[in-house]
Amino acid sequence: MQQYLQALADGDAAKALSFGSSQPASTDLLTNEVLAKQNARMPVTNIRVLDEDTTGESIGISRVHVAVNFGPSVDDSQLSLKKNGDGWKLDNAAIKLSAPLGSDSIKAMQSLTVFGKKLDSGPLYVFPGFVQVGSSNDYLDVTAEPLGLKDLGAYGAYLDAKVKLNDDGRQAVSDQLTDAFANCERSRALDPPGCPTKVSPYDAADAIDGTVTWGKADLSGVKIGDLSPYDMTVYLTGKATMSLSFQTTDGGTKQGTVNAYIGGSADMTTNPPRLKIS
Structure with missing residues (x-):
């Protein structure tokens, strides 16, 4: 021994x-x-x-x-x-x-x-x-x-x-969330493709589509949760805020903010993570 x-x-x-x-x-x-x-x-x-x-x-x-x-x-x-x-x-x-x-x-x-x-x-x-x-x-x-x-x-x-x-995983989720909102910032549409938010139907009633200027998203209110080891999912909750302006049908301009209430998940089995945001 x-x-x-x-x-x-x-x-x-x-x-x-x-x-x-x-x-x-x-x-x-x-x-x-x-x-x-x-x-x-x-x-x-x-x-x-x-x-x-x-x-x-x-x-x-x-x-x-x-x-x-x-x-x-x-x-x-x-x-x-x-x-x-x-x-x-x-x-x-x-x-x-x-x-x-x-x-x-x-x-x-x-x-x-x-x-x-x-x-x-x-x-x-x-x-x-x-x-x-x-x-x-x-x-x-x-x-x-x-x-x-x-x-x-x-x-x-x-x-x-x-x-x-780990920190790399958390950063990867954050990066994908930032990229999703970047789809809004690059668009001039009321309902940008691939964007987690849009101009509300009420505000869009007098808006001219194609004239929207989206500001940079503030994602500080979105929480990235812990990993669920069973399905390799990380849940996202919280509020993202964006400024925007658009022209209206009466020749004026509207300015304001959009609050996007995030409820979604990130699939950590893929690289980069695949987001599902509702």
Whole structure:
């Protein structure tokens, strides 16, 4: 047990794997390079074998109580060892890591990556400690708790990931909203194509279409909400305000403002986000 943990601390993936009685189906993430990334964030230190239960030694089974630091966190666990022709081994020297429970119905979870590898096509195998998580969607930030020695069990572990809209995603929604109102500003029409607002029917009654001058939209009153991970939607609510002027049928000019009450959403599965504004 001590040699296994020391192999992790030394960044020696092949040696660490040699202490498993069964070998993982994939070693893509069980490399010295990935171990170096894990140790850079949460180094393996202060390895202590605290106790050993040898009552099953006659039938080739033992339990070891061990404590070790992964970065600042102490992992205090009991693990089973079994004896075979090569000596005492762990059941598994790597963790079988599966996608979060329910991820089939949660769109945000279907883009998760672990050390750059997609997790939606089946389990990945990693060593205990720091797990570098991310998303193939540029608009998402992902965080996850590190994996512990208890996760070396036969059933492995499910990634406990939390996903949120990042600053780039929020800016992308804001940019698309600004572009939508720019369709108004470029137009001279009462009801500009692609614009989230228009001159009201009451004011348009004496207006001459094609003579409207739209001012720049004030979007400070529109709130961009948080991400819904289930459908990858961000909701928009609030008020946008635009100044405008137009000629009237009696030869005069009207000036005023238009308040556009925004209720809509942004689909974050596309790049750029696709807005739906009502």
